[in-house]
Amino acid sequence: MPGSWPLARRSQALAQRGAIFTRVRMFFQEKGYLEVETPFRIPAPAPEAQIDAIPSDGWFLQTSPELCMKRLLAAGYPRIFQICRCWRDGERGTRHLSEFTMLEWYRAQADYRVLMDETEEMVRAAAAADSITYRGGKIDLSVPWERISVRDAFLRHTDTTAEAALAAGNFDELMVDKIEPMLGMGRPTFLYDYPASCSALARLKADDPTVAERFELYMGGLEIANAFSELIDPVEQRARFEAEAAERARNDKRGYPMPEKFLAALAEMPEAAGIALGLDRMVMVLLDAQSIDEVVAFTTEEL
Amino acid sequence: MYTAADLRKGLKITIDNEPYIITHFDFAKPGKGQALYRTKMKNMITGSTLDRTYRSGETFEPASLEDRVMQYLYKEDDHYCFMDNTTFEQIHISEDAMGDAKNYLIDNLQVDVLLFREKAIGVDVPNFVNLRVVQTDPWVKGDTSGSDSKPATVETGYVLRVPPFIEEGELITIDTRTGEYSTRVKG
Secondary structure: OOOOHHHHOOHHHHHHHHHHHHHHHHHHHHOOOEEOOOOOEEOOOOOOOOOOOOEEOOEEEOOOOHHHHHHHHHOOOOEEEEEEEEEOOOOOEOOEOOEEEEEEEEEEOOOHHHHHHHHHHHHHHHHOOOEEEEOOEEEEOOOOOEEEEHHHHHHHHOOOOHHHHHHHOOHHHHHHHHHHHHOOOOOOEEEEEEEHHHOOOEOEEOOEEEEEEEEEEEEOOEEEEEEEEEOOOHHHHHHHHHHHHHHHHHOOOOOOOOOHHHHHHHOOOOOEEEEEEEHHHHHHHHHOOOOHHHHOOOOHHHO | OEEHHHOOOOOEEEEOOEEEEEEEEEEEOOOOOOOEEEEEEEEOOOOOEEEEEEEOOOEEEEOOOEEEEEEEEEEEOOEEEEEOOOOOOEEEEEHHHHHHHHHHOOOOOEEEEEEEOOEEEEEEOOOEEEEEEEEEOOOOOOOOOOOOOEEEEEOOOOEEEEOOOOOOOOEEEEEOOOOEEEEEOOO
16 A cells, blocks of 8 residues: 655645745735635535536535625625635546635626736736746746637637537537647736637626637646636526526536525626636646646545 | 546557557546546557547447466566466567556566457556565765655666665565555565
Protein backbone atom coordinates (compact mmCIF):
# COMPACT_ATOMS: atom_id res chain seq x y z
CA MET A 1 0.00 0.00 0.00
CA PRO A 2 1.13 3.56 -0.67
CA GLY A 3 3.14 5.23 2.07
CA SER A 4 3.03 8.87 3.09
CA TRP A 5 5.54 10.12 0.52
CA PRO A 6 2.95 10.96 -2.18
CA LEU A 7 1.47 13.30 0.45
CA ALA A 8 4.76 14.60 1.83
CA ARG A 9 6.17 15.46 -1.59
CA ARG A 10 3.38 17.98 -2.14
CA SER A 11 4.52 20.12 0.77
CA GLN A 12 5.90 22.89 -1.45
CA ALA A 13 2.82 22.96 -3.68
CA LEU A 14 0.50 23.09 -0.66
CA ALA A 15 2.51 25.92 0.92
CA GLN A 16 2.25 27.91 -2.32
CA ARG A 17 -1.43 27.10 -2.59
CA GLY A 18 -1.97 28.45 0.93
CA ALA A 19 -0.10 31.66 0.07
CA ILE A 20 -2.22 32.12 -3.07
CA PHE A 21 -5.42 31.69 -1.05
CA THR A 22 -4.21 34.33 1.41
CA ARG A 23 -3.53 36.80 -1.42
CA VAL A 24 -6.95 36.10 -2.95
CA ARG A 25 -8.68 36.85 0.36
CA MET A 26 -6.63 40.03 0.83
CA PHE A 27 -7.59 41.17 -2.67
CA PHE A 28 -11.29 40.89 -1.95
CA GLN A 29 -11.02 42.49 1.49
CA GLU A 30 -9.25 45.48 -0.02
CA LYS A 31 -11.98 45.77 -2.67
CA GLY A 32 -14.70 45.86 -0.03
CA TYR A 33 -16.04 42.34 -0.61
CA LEU A 34 -17.61 40.40 2.25
CA GLU A 35 -16.51 36.77 2.60
CA VAL A 36 -19.59 34.59 3.06
CA GLU A 37 -20.30 30.90 3.64
CA THR A 38 -23.41 29.15 2.39
CA PRO A 39 -24.46 25.52 2.97
CA PHE A 40 -22.75 22.78 0.98
CA ARG A 41 -25.80 20.54 1.19
CA ILE A 42 -28.83 22.00 -0.56
CA PRO A 43 -32.33 20.81 -1.52
CA ALA A 44 -32.32 22.04 -5.14
CA PRO A 45 -29.27 22.73 -7.31
CA ALA A 46 -29.69 24.79 -10.50
CA PRO A 47 -31.17 22.42 -13.09
CA GLU A 48 -28.43 22.62 -15.71
CA ALA A 49 -28.42 20.05 -18.49
CA GLN A 50 -24.78 18.97 -18.24
CA ILE A 51 -23.93 19.40 -14.54
CA ASP A 52 -24.70 16.42 -12.31
CA ALA A 53 -25.07 16.85 -8.56
CA ILE A 54 -24.24 14.11 -6.05
CA PRO A 55 -27.28 13.14 -3.92
CA SER A 56 -26.94 13.49 -0.17
CA ASP A 57 -29.65 11.96 2.01
CA GLY A 58 -32.52 13.30 -0.11
CA TRP A 59 -30.80 16.62 -0.84
CA PHE A 60 -27.69 17.33 -2.93
CA LEU A 61 -24.09 18.44 -2.50
CA GLN A 62 -23.79 21.84 -4.19
CA THR A 63 -22.36 21.98 -7.70
CA SER A 64 -21.79 25.72 -7.11
CA PRO A 65 -22.84 28.20 -4.37
CA GLU A 66 -24.49 30.31 -7.09
CA LEU A 67 -28.13 30.17 -6.02
CA CYS A 68 -27.51 30.94 -2.33
CA MET A 69 -25.11 33.74 -3.21
CA LYS A 70 -27.64 35.34 -5.53
CA ARG A 71 -30.21 35.19 -2.73
CA LEU A 72 -27.72 37.19 -0.65
CA LEU A 73 -27.38 39.70 -3.50
CA ALA A 74 -31.16 39.99 -3.64
CA ALA A 75 -31.21 40.59 0.11
CA GLY A 76 -28.95 43.61 -0.29
CA TYR A 77 -25.37 42.34 0.02
CA PRO A 78 -23.69 44.21 -2.88
CA ARG A 79 -20.22 42.61 -2.96
CA ILE A 80 -19.70 39.05 -1.75
CA PHE A 81 -17.18 36.28 -2.31
CA GLN A 82 -16.88 32.68 -1.20
CA ILE A 83 -14.18 29.99 -1.31
CA CYS A 84 -15.84 26.60 -0.94
CA ARG A 85 -15.98 22.97 -1.93
CA CYS A 86 -18.23 21.94 -4.82
CA TRP A 87 -19.05 18.49 -6.15
CA ARG A 88 -19.80 17.35 -9.69
CA ASP A 89 -20.61 13.72 -10.27
CA GLY A 90 -18.40 11.79 -12.68
CA GLU A 91 -15.91 14.57 -13.39
CA ARG A 92 -12.38 13.22 -13.03
CA GLY A 93 -9.25 13.71 -15.13
CA THR A 94 -5.98 15.61 -15.06
CA ARG A 95 -7.97 18.88 -14.86
CA HIS A 96 -10.98 17.66 -12.90
CA LEU A 97 -11.71 16.43 -9.41
CA SER A 98 -15.23 15.43 -8.51
CA GLU A 99 -14.76 17.43 -5.27
CA PHE A 100 -12.96 20.70 -5.98
CA THR A 101 -12.50 24.21 -4.63
CA MET A 102 -14.44 27.06 -6.16
CA LEU A 103 -14.02 30.80 -5.78
CA GLU A 104 -17.20 32.69 -6.60
CA TRP A 105 -17.76 36.39 -6.38
CA TYR A 106 -20.78 38.58 -7.16
CA ARG A 107 -20.99 42.29 -7.62
CA ALA A 108 -24.16 44.39 -7.82
CA GLN A 109 -24.47 47.17 -10.42
CA ALA A 110 -21.87 45.56 -12.67
CA ASP A 111 -21.83 43.60 -15.94
CA TYR A 112 -19.50 40.97 -17.40
CA ARG A 113 -17.11 43.56 -18.83
CA VAL A 114 -16.52 45.03 -15.38
CA LEU A 115 -15.84 41.48 -14.17
CA MET A 116 -13.27 40.88 -16.94
CA ASP A 117 -11.29 43.87 -15.64
CA GLU A 118 -11.68 42.72 -12.05
CA THR A 119 -10.65 39.16 -12.94
CA GLU A 120 -7.45 40.52 -14.49
CA GLU A 121 -6.72 42.35 -11.23
CA MET A 122 -7.57 39.37 -9.05
CA VAL A 123 -5.43 36.82 -10.92
CA ARG A 124 -2.51 39.28 -11.03
CA ALA A 125 -2.83 39.78 -7.27
CA ALA A 126 -2.98 36.01 -6.72
CA ALA A 127 0.06 35.38 -8.93
CA ALA A 128 2.09 38.23 -7.39
CA ALA A 129 4.11 38.20 -10.63
CA ASP A 130 4.07 39.91 -14.03
CA SER A 131 4.50 36.68 -15.92
CA ILE A 132 4.43 32.94 -15.29
CA THR A 133 5.62 29.81 -17.08
CA TYR A 134 3.11 27.05 -17.74
CA ARG A 135 3.88 23.87 -19.70
CA GLY A 136 7.02 25.37 -21.20
CA GLY A 137 5.34 28.56 -22.42
CA LYS A 138 5.52 32.03 -20.91
CA ILE A 139 2.22 33.73 -20.04
CA ASP A 140 2.50 37.50 -19.77
CA LEU A 141 0.02 38.78 -17.17
CA SER A 142 0.27 42.49 -18.07
CA VAL A 143 -3.12 43.97 -18.95
CA PRO A 144 -5.23 44.15 -21.00
CA TRP A 145 -5.61 40.43 -21.70
CA GLU A 146 -6.78 39.03 -25.02
CA ARG A 147 -10.55 39.17 -25.58
CA ILE A 148 -12.16 37.15 -28.38
CA SER A 149 -15.81 36.30 -28.99
CA VAL A 150 -16.95 32.69 -29.39
CA ARG A 151 -18.07 33.59 -32.91
CA ASP A 152 -14.61 34.90 -33.87
CA ALA A 153 -12.84 31.99 -32.15
CA PHE A 154 -14.73 29.51 -34.36
CA LEU A 155 -13.84 31.53 -37.46
CA ARG A 156 -10.19 31.70 -36.44
CA HIS A 157 -9.60 28.16 -35.21
CA THR A 158 -12.13 25.93 -37.03
CA ASP A 159 -13.47 25.62 -40.57
CA THR A 160 -17.05 26.13 -39.48
CA THR A 161 -19.11 28.67 -37.51
CA ALA A 162 -20.39 28.50 -33.94
CA GLU A 163 -23.99 28.42 -35.24
CA ALA A 164 -23.26 25.60 -37.70
CA ALA A 165 -21.40 23.62 -35.04
CA LEU A 166 -24.34 23.93 -32.64
CA ALA A 167 -26.73 22.77 -35.37
CA ALA A 168 -24.42 19.87 -36.29
CA GLY A 169 -24.02 18.84 -32.65
CA ASN A 170 -20.21 19.11 -32.53
CA PHE A 171 -19.86 22.47 -30.76
CA ASP A 172 -18.36 20.88 -27.61
CA GLU A 173 -15.93 18.64 -29.54
CA LEU A 174 -14.62 21.57 -31.61
CA MET A 175 -14.31 23.66 -28.47
CA VAL A 176 -12.23 20.96 -26.73
CA ASP A 177 -10.16 19.77 -29.70
CA LYS A 178 -9.60 22.94 -31.76
CA ILE A 179 -10.32 26.10 -29.80
CA GLU A 180 -9.44 25.63 -26.12
CA PRO A 181 -5.84 24.44 -26.81
CA MET A 182 -5.21 27.74 -28.66
CA LEU A 183 -6.53 30.04 -25.91
CA GLY A 184 -4.49 31.78 -23.26
CA MET A 185 -1.14 31.08 -24.92
CA GLY A 186 1.31 33.93 -24.40
CA ARG A 187 -1.25 35.86 -22.39
CA PRO A 188 -4.59 34.99 -20.77
CA THR A 189 -7.69 35.02 -22.98
CA PHE A 190 -11.30 35.93 -22.27
CA LEU A 191 -13.61 33.98 -24.58
CA TYR A 192 -16.93 35.87 -24.54
CA ASP A 193 -20.47 36.10 -25.91
CA TYR A 194 -21.59 32.48 -25.83
CA PRO A 195 -24.56 31.20 -27.82
CA ALA A 196 -27.75 31.85 -25.85
CA SER A 197 -28.46 28.11 -25.64
CA CYS A 198 -25.22 27.50 -23.65
CA SER A 199 -25.99 29.98 -20.91
CA ALA A 200 -28.84 28.97 -18.60
CA LEU A 201 -28.36 31.73 -16.01
CA ALA A 202 -26.88 34.56 -18.08
CA ARG A 203 -28.48 37.71 -19.46
CA LEU A 204 -28.82 37.92 -23.24
CA LYS A 205 -27.01 40.73 -25.00
CA ALA A 206 -29.40 43.64 -25.62
CA ASP A 207 -28.19 44.35 -29.17
CA ASP A 208 -27.76 40.67 -30.13
CA PRO A 209 -30.07 38.26 -28.29
CA THR A 210 -28.57 35.23 -30.07
CA VAL A 211 -25.70 35.44 -27.58
CA ALA A 212 -25.46 35.74 -23.80
CA GLU A 213 -23.20 38.09 -21.85
CA ARG A 214 -21.01 35.27 -20.63
CA PHE A 215 -17.24 34.76 -20.66
CA GLU A 216 -14.68 32.17 -19.75
CA LEU A 217 -11.06 32.81 -18.81
CA TYR A 218 -8.33 30.62 -20.33
CA MET A 219 -4.67 30.38 -19.38
CA GLY A 220 -2.34 28.06 -21.26
CA GLY A 221 -5.29 26.25 -22.86
CA LEU A 222 -6.86 25.58 -19.47
CA GLU A 223 -10.32 26.90 -18.60
CA ILE A 224 -10.06 28.77 -15.31
CA ALA A 225 -13.33 30.65 -14.81
CA ASN A 226 -16.86 31.16 -16.08
CA ALA A 227 -18.77 34.41 -15.60
CA PHE A 228 -21.79 36.35 -16.77
CA SER A 229 -24.05 39.32 -16.45
CA GLU A 230 -26.77 37.75 -14.33
CA LEU A 231 -30.24 37.06 -15.65
CA ILE A 232 -32.62 38.73 -13.13
CA ASP A 233 -35.98 38.06 -14.81
CA PRO A 234 -37.71 35.31 -12.78
CA VAL A 235 -40.14 34.40 -15.57
CA GLU A 236 -37.36 33.99 -18.14
CA GLN A 237 -35.19 32.12 -15.59
CA ARG A 238 -38.00 29.63 -14.82
CA ALA A 239 -38.49 28.99 -18.55
CA ARG A 240 -34.73 28.39 -18.97
CA PHE A 241 -34.67 26.00 -15.99
CA GLU A 242 -37.65 24.11 -17.42
CA ALA A 243 -35.83 23.76 -20.75
CA GLU A 244 -32.68 22.50 -18.99
CA ALA A 245 -34.74 20.08 -16.86
CA ALA A 246 -36.42 18.76 -20.03
CA GLU A 247 -32.98 18.21 -21.57
CA ARG A 248 -31.93 16.31 -18.44
CA ALA A 249 -35.04 14.14 -18.71
CA ARG A 250 -34.32 13.45 -22.41
CA ASN A 251 -30.85 12.25 -21.45
CA ASP A 252 -32.18 10.07 -18.61
CA LYS A 253 -30.42 12.23 -16.04
CA ARG A 254 -31.68 12.67 -12.48
CA GLY A 255 -34.24 15.47 -12.03
CA TYR A 256 -33.95 18.16 -9.36
CA PRO A 257 -36.71 20.07 -7.56
CA MET A 258 -37.26 23.58 -8.98
CA PRO A 259 -35.30 26.06 -6.80
CA GLU A 260 -38.41 28.08 -5.90
CA LYS A 261 -36.85 30.25 -3.16
CA PHE A 262 -34.13 31.33 -5.57
CA LEU A 263 -36.67 32.16 -8.29
CA ALA A 264 -38.73 34.18 -5.79
CA ALA A 265 -35.64 36.13 -4.66
CA LEU A 266 -34.63 36.87 -8.27
CA ALA A 267 -37.44 39.46 -8.51
CA GLU A 268 -35.59 41.54 -5.92
CA MET A 269 -32.08 40.99 -7.25
CA PRO A 270 -30.25 44.09 -8.53
CA GLU A 271 -28.38 44.16 -11.84
CA ALA A 272 -25.25 42.15 -11.12
CA ALA A 273 -22.42 40.08 -12.51
CA GLY A 274 -20.92 36.95 -11.02
CA ILE A 275 -18.03 34.60 -11.65
CA ALA A 276 -17.04 31.06 -10.69
CA LEU A 277 -13.31 30.36 -10.76
CA GLY A 278 -11.73 26.95 -10.26
CA LEU A 279 -9.11 27.69 -7.62
CA ASP A 280 -7.35 24.33 -7.99
CA ARG A 281 -6.95 25.06 -11.71
CA MET A 282 -5.65 28.57 -11.11
CA VAL A 283 -3.11 27.14 -8.64
CA MET A 284 -2.16 24.52 -11.27
CA VAL A 285 -1.31 27.24 -13.77
CA LEU A 286 0.52 29.46 -11.27
CA LEU A 287 2.58 26.47 -10.04
CA ASP A 288 3.09 24.96 -13.51
CA ALA A 289 1.53 21.66 -12.38
CA GLN A 290 0.76 18.96 -14.96
CA SER A 291 -2.20 17.55 -13.07
CA ILE A 292 -4.75 18.85 -10.59
CA ASP A 293 -3.61 16.00 -8.31
CA GLU A 294 -0.35 17.88 -7.65
CA VAL A 295 -2.03 20.88 -6.03
CA VAL A 296 -4.46 19.24 -3.58
CA ALA A 297 -3.64 17.40 -0.34
CA PHE A 298 -5.83 14.39 -1.20
CA THR A 299 -7.47 13.10 -4.32
CA THR A 300 -10.58 10.97 -4.01
CA GLU A 301 -8.58 7.86 -4.88
CA GLU A 302 -6.17 8.49 -1.99
CA LEU A 303 -8.87 8.46 0.69
CA MET B 1 -19.93 -3.96 -20.98
CA TYR B 2 -18.18 -0.67 -20.18
CA THR B 3 -19.56 2.86 -20.52
CA ALA B 4 -17.55 5.97 -21.37
CA ALA B 5 -17.30 6.71 -17.64
CA ASP B 6 -15.30 3.48 -17.16
CA LEU B 7 -12.59 4.53 -19.64
CA ARG B 8 -9.15 4.86 -18.07
CA LYS B 9 -5.52 4.18 -18.86
CA GLY B 10 -4.88 0.46 -19.16
CA LEU B 11 -8.49 -0.55 -19.92
CA LYS B 12 -8.76 -3.08 -22.74
CA ILE B 13 -11.72 -2.82 -25.09
CA THR B 14 -12.89 -4.26 -28.40
CA ILE B 15 -13.03 -2.05 -31.50
CA ASP B 16 -13.87 -3.57 -34.89
CA ASN B 17 -13.45 -7.03 -33.33
CA GLU B 18 -9.87 -6.37 -32.27
CA PRO B 19 -8.44 -5.77 -28.80
CA TYR B 20 -7.21 -2.27 -27.96
CA ILE B 21 -5.54 -0.99 -24.81
CA ILE B 22 -6.04 2.63 -23.71
CA THR B 23 -2.63 4.28 -23.39
CA HIS B 24 -3.73 7.86 -22.60
CA PHE B 25 -6.98 9.04 -21.14
CA ASP B 26 -8.36 12.39 -20.09
CA PHE B 27 -11.72 13.81 -19.19
CA ALA B 28 -12.78 17.08 -20.83
CA LYS B 29 -15.81 19.27 -20.34
CA PRO B 30 -16.07 22.66 -22.01
CA GLY B 31 -17.79 25.10 -19.63
CA LYS B 32 -21.49 24.18 -19.31
CA GLY B 33 -20.97 21.67 -22.14
CA GLN B 34 -21.16 17.92 -22.15
CA ALA B 35 -18.62 15.49 -20.77
CA LEU B 36 -16.11 14.22 -23.33
CA TYR B 37 -13.77 11.29 -22.84
CA ARG B 38 -10.58 11.65 -24.86
CA THR B 39 -8.47 8.57 -25.46
CA LYS B 40 -5.42 7.36 -27.28
CA MET B 41 -5.29 3.63 -27.72
CA LYS B 42 -3.12 0.93 -29.17
CA ASN B 43 -4.20 -2.06 -31.18
CA MET B 44 -2.84 -4.97 -29.15
CA ILE B 45 -2.21 -7.08 -32.26
CA THR B 46 -0.80 -4.62 -34.78
CA GLY B 47 0.51 -1.94 -32.40
CA SER B 48 -1.13 0.80 -34.47
CA THR B 49 -2.55 3.73 -32.51
CA LEU B 50 -5.87 5.53 -32.58
CA ASP B 51 -7.19 8.82 -31.12
CA ARG B 52 -10.88 8.78 -30.23
CA THR B 53 -13.16 11.12 -28.28
CA TYR B 54 -16.33 9.64 -26.75
CA ARG B 55 -19.44 11.07 -25.13
CA SER B 56 -21.10 9.79 -21.99
CA GLY B 57 -23.56 7.02 -22.71
CA GLU B 58 -21.38 5.33 -25.31
CA THR B 59 -20.67 1.69 -24.52
CA PHE B 60 -17.80 -0.70 -25.15
CA GLU B 61 -17.23 -4.42 -25.09
CA PRO B 62 -14.27 -5.59 -23.04
CA ALA B 63 -11.45 -6.99 -25.18
CA SER B 64 -12.11 -10.71 -25.53
CA LEU B 65 -8.87 -11.94 -24.05
CA GLU B 66 -8.05 -15.06 -22.12
CA ASP B 67 -5.52 -14.82 -19.39
CA ARG B 68 -3.21 -17.49 -18.07
CA VAL B 69 -0.99 -17.24 -15.00
CA MET B 70 2.61 -17.73 -16.13
CA GLN B 71 6.06 -17.22 -14.72
CA TYR B 72 8.65 -14.89 -16.22
CA LEU B 73 11.80 -16.78 -17.18
CA TYR B 74 14.21 -14.61 -19.17
CA LYS B 75 14.68 -12.14 -21.97
CA GLU B 76 16.24 -13.20 -25.27
CA ASP B 77 17.01 -10.58 -27.93
CA ASP B 78 13.80 -8.56 -28.18
CA HIS B 79 11.55 -11.29 -26.80
CA TYR B 80 10.44 -12.15 -23.30
CA CYS B 81 9.94 -15.77 -22.34
CA PHE B 82 7.24 -17.05 -19.95
CA MET B 83 6.30 -20.52 -18.72
CA ASP B 84 3.00 -22.09 -17.67
CA ASN B 85 3.77 -23.73 -14.31
CA THR B 86 1.27 -26.55 -14.80
CA THR B 87 1.85 -27.56 -18.40
CA PHE B 88 5.47 -26.28 -18.61
CA GLU B 89 4.57 -24.76 -21.96
CA GLN B 90 6.77 -21.76 -22.84
CA ILE B 91 5.73 -18.73 -24.87
CA HIS B 92 7.50 -15.63 -26.21
CA ILE B 93 6.22 -12.08 -26.28
CA SER B 94 7.84 -9.23 -28.20
CA GLU B 95 9.24 -6.19 -26.41
CA ASP B 96 6.73 -3.94 -28.21
CA ALA B 97 3.78 -5.95 -26.95
CA MET B 98 5.08 -5.89 -23.39
CA GLY B 99 4.51 -2.14 -23.03
CA ASP B 100 5.34 -0.75 -19.57
CA ALA B 101 5.15 -4.23 -18.03
CA LYS B 102 8.76 -4.85 -19.02
CA ASN B 103 9.83 -2.30 -16.40
CA TYR B 104 8.74 -4.66 -13.61
CA LEU B 105 9.89 -8.08 -14.78
CA ILE B 106 12.17 -9.86 -12.37
CA ASP B 107 12.98 -13.57 -12.53
CA ASN B 108 10.10 -15.82 -11.49
CA LEU B 109 7.53 -12.98 -11.31
CA GLN B 110 4.01 -14.34 -11.79
CA VAL B 111 2.07 -12.45 -14.46
CA ASP B 112 -1.18 -12.84 -16.37
CA VAL B 113 -0.33 -13.56 -19.99
CA LEU B 114 -3.09 -12.24 -22.26
CA LEU B 115 -4.16 -14.37 -25.19
CA PHE B 116 -6.25 -13.35 -28.19
CA ARG B 117 -7.35 -16.27 -30.37
CA GLU B 118 -4.71 -18.33 -28.55
CA LYS B 119 -1.89 -15.96 -29.43
CA ALA B 120 -0.05 -14.21 -26.58
CA ILE B 121 -0.30 -10.43 -27.11
CA GLY B 122 0.62 -8.91 -23.75
CA VAL B 123 0.87 -9.35 -20.01
CA ASP B 124 -0.73 -7.89 -16.91
CA VAL B 125 1.62 -7.44 -13.97
CA PRO B 126 0.44 -7.12 -10.34
CA ASN B 127 -0.64 -3.59 -9.27
CA PHE B 128 2.29 -3.40 -6.83
CA VAL B 129 5.72 -4.94 -7.29
CA ASN B 130 8.80 -4.80 -5.04
CA LEU B 131 12.09 -4.00 -6.78
CA ARG B 132 15.58 -3.35 -5.44
CA VAL B 133 17.31 -0.01 -6.01
CA VAL B 134 20.65 -0.62 -7.77
CA GLN B 135 21.72 2.99 -8.29
CA THR B 136 20.84 6.30 -6.69
CA ASP B 137 22.89 9.23 -5.45
CA PRO B 138 23.24 9.55 -1.69
CA TRP B 139 21.15 12.15 0.08
CA VAL B 140 23.29 15.06 1.23
CA LYS B 141 22.07 16.09 4.68
CA GLY B 142 21.29 19.77 4.76
CA ASP B 143 20.63 19.86 1.01
CA THR B 144 18.83 23.16 0.53
CA SER B 145 18.05 22.81 -3.18
CA GLY B 146 14.47 22.14 -2.14
CA SER B 147 14.32 19.01 -4.28
CA ASP B 148 11.80 16.55 -2.88
CA SER B 149 12.85 13.58 -5.02
CA LYS B 150 15.79 12.13 -6.92
CA PRO B 151 16.22 9.57 -9.73
CA ALA B 152 16.84 5.92 -8.90
CA THR B 153 17.49 2.87 -11.09
CA VAL B 154 15.93 -0.43 -10.03
CA GLU B 155 17.13 -3.95 -10.85
CA THR B 156 15.14 -4.13 -14.11
CA GLY B 157 16.89 -0.99 -15.40
CA TYR B 158 13.76 1.10 -14.93
CA VAL B 159 14.43 4.66 -13.69
CA LEU B 160 11.94 6.53 -11.51
CA ARG B 161 11.76 9.38 -8.95
CA VAL B 162 12.07 8.35 -5.30
CA PRO B 163 12.20 10.26 -1.98
CA PRO B 164 15.65 11.61 -1.03
CA PHE B 165 16.04 9.17 1.88
CA ILE B 166 16.05 6.04 -0.33
CA GLU B 167 19.49 4.37 -0.51
CA GLU B 168 21.11 1.87 -2.85
CA GLY B 169 20.26 -1.73 -2.01
CA GLU B 170 16.85 -0.87 -0.54
CA LEU B 171 13.68 -2.63 -1.67
CA ILE B 172 10.85 -0.32 -2.80
CA THR B 173 7.25 -0.87 -3.84
CA ILE B 174 6.21 0.54 -7.22
CA ASP B 175 2.62 1.10 -8.34
CA THR B 176 2.69 -0.46 -11.83
CA ARG B 177 -0.47 1.41 -12.89
CA THR B 178 1.31 4.76 -12.61
CA GLY B 179 4.94 3.64 -12.72
CA GLU B 180 5.58 5.67 -9.56
CA TYR B 181 7.30 4.96 -6.26
CA SER B 182 4.82 3.96 -3.61
CA THR B 183 6.66 3.03 -0.42
CA ARG B 184 9.84 1.61 1.09
CA VAL B 185 9.82 -2.08 2.08
CA LYS B 186 11.15 -2.29 5.64
CA GLY B 187 13.47 -5.05 6.80
